[in-house]
Amino acid sequence: MANQDDLFHPVIELPEPVRQARYDRLxxxxxxxxxxxKEAALLADPQRLQAWASQHHDTDHVAALSLFTxxxxxxxxxxxxGSGKSALAESFGGDLAKFLDLPVYLYRLKLSTRGSGLVGEMTTLIGEAFAHLHHQGGRARGPRGATSVLVFVIDEADALAQSREAQQMHHEDRAGVDAFLAGIDSLAGAGxxxxxxxxxxxxxxxxPAILxxxxxxxxxxxxxxxxRRAVLEQALSGLGIGPGTITKLVEVTGPTADRPGFTYSDLTQRLIPAAIVQAFPDQPVRDPDLLTLASDMAPSPVFTESE
Ligand SMILES: Nc1ncnc2c1ncn2[C@@H]1O[C@H](COP(=O)(O)OP(=O)(O)OP(=O)(O)O)[C@@H](O)[C@H]1O
Ligand SMILES: [Mg+2]
Known part of the structure; x- marks a missing residue:
């Protein structure tokens, strides 16, 4: 049986300031x-619905409550x-923790858990990851509701959970999907x-069975x-870039007839770092240089399903 360190990156307790700042910046x-x-709060601690029902409907017996469990x-x-999927997945737990007033533990599946391709390895590892979470998550639920919450993030889930009908799919990938479905089902309604x-x-x-x-x-x-304006203003603040330049940057980074607009990460991880690297160490970032960089840069291509 694999231990926690083989299956997950180090577990992080939320709220925590770095992730809170990341969440706020999105x-x-x-x-x-x-x-x-709201969805997360109700799934993690369905007894909150009971409290809501008695407060707003004057009853503990609302039939719809059972639909949630x-x-x-x-x-x-x-x-x-680059649209914030990973950033939000790894930071919303802090917001949830404050909303529920409970600690939230962030578990992230290690890429190596996807196995080295040996038959059965992926299935075993995914099964073990869910068994571990099931065990820990059971201890996080007391008689009067949740005492903590576990958030389990599976990033870049494409390979793991590809359609079983997908062409040229290896036996091992298919087994991964089945193990994942079994894991999800083991958590549903399990308290x-x-x-x-x-x-x-x-x-x-x-x-489709996952969806x-x-x-x-x-x-x-x-x-x-x-x-784009909000991201640019936030990321360029302190550099003394003029408001007119920001407006032009917003235009230049937008979609045109023959290409899409910039992604969030095109702005935060390509354009602005490039401007700073260009200026460093002898010059300040200047408005015209920023505009030239933006005009010369191509946005990330739109991801198409066939890739
Ligand atoms: N909504 C957003 N607001 C502000 N910045 C963002 C937003 N989305 C992404 N970014 C910036 O882009 C970076 C990359 O985002 P993230 O890794 O979350 O993208 P992703 O959607 O997971 O992309 P991929 O599909 O490539 O994994 C973030 O660290 C942040 O700097
Ligand atoms: Mg991502």
């Missing part, structure tokens, strides 16, 4: 953040590259405080003008 996701907080605690984060988040660029490639189980699928996209 722009354009307010709708997703709000819905995620058997749901699979699975969220799918789907969408474009354990575990939430599973899968991130993928290719929601169309995910096995069917998801309590919610959240879609992430490229930033619009206002969102």
């Amino acid at each position: 722009v354009g996701l307010d709708g997703i953040k709000q819905r995620l907080r 058997d749901r699979a605690p699975l969220f799918v984060f789907a969408g474009d590259v 354990v405080s575990v939430l599973v988040v899968m991130c993928t660029n290719r929601v169309g490639a995910l096995d 069917r189980r998801a309590a919610a699928v959240f879609n992430f996209g490229r930033p619009d003008d206002l969102q």
Whole structure:
């Protein structure tokens, strides 16, 4: 049996300031953040629904409450590259912790868990990961509700959870999907405080049986003008860049007839670092240099399902 360190990256207790700052910096996701907080709270601690029902409907016996207890605690984060899927998956637990007033433990599946391809290895490792979470998550649920919550993030889930019908699929990958489905089903209705988040660029490639189980699928996209402006203003603050330049940058990084607009990460991990590296160590970042860089840079191509 693999131990915790073989299966997961070091577990992180939330809230924690670095991840809180990362969560706060995510722009354009307010709708997703709000819905995620509520969905996650109800899945992790369904007794909160009981309290809500007695407060607002004057009863403990609302039939719809039972609909919530058997749901699979699975969220799918789907969408474009560099749009905040990983960043949100690894930071929303801090918000949830404050909302529930409980500690949240962040578990991230290690890539090596996907196995080296030996028949049965992937299945065994995924099974062990879920068994571990089931055990820990059971201890996180007391008679009066959750005492802590476990968030289990499976990033880049594409390979792991590809459709069983996908062409040229190896036997081993198929076994991974089956092990994953068994793991999710073992958590549903089991009274354990575990939430599973899968991130993928290719929601169309995910096995339909996984999508069917998801309590919610959240879609992430490229930033619009206002969102690019917010990211640019935030990231360029302190460099003395003029408001007129920001407005031009917003235009230059937007979609045109023959290419898409910049992604969030095109702005934060390519454009702005490039401007700083160019200026360092002898010059300040100047408005015209920033504009030239932006005009010369091509945005990340849109990820298509066929890739
Ligand atoms: N909504 C956002 N607001 C502000 N910055 C963002 C946003 N989304 C992404 N970024 C920036 O891009 C970086 C990469 O984001 P992240 O790793 O979460 O993307 P992703 O959606 O997981 O992409 P991929 O599909 O390539 O894994 C973040 O660390 C952050 O700097
Ligand atoms: Mg990612």
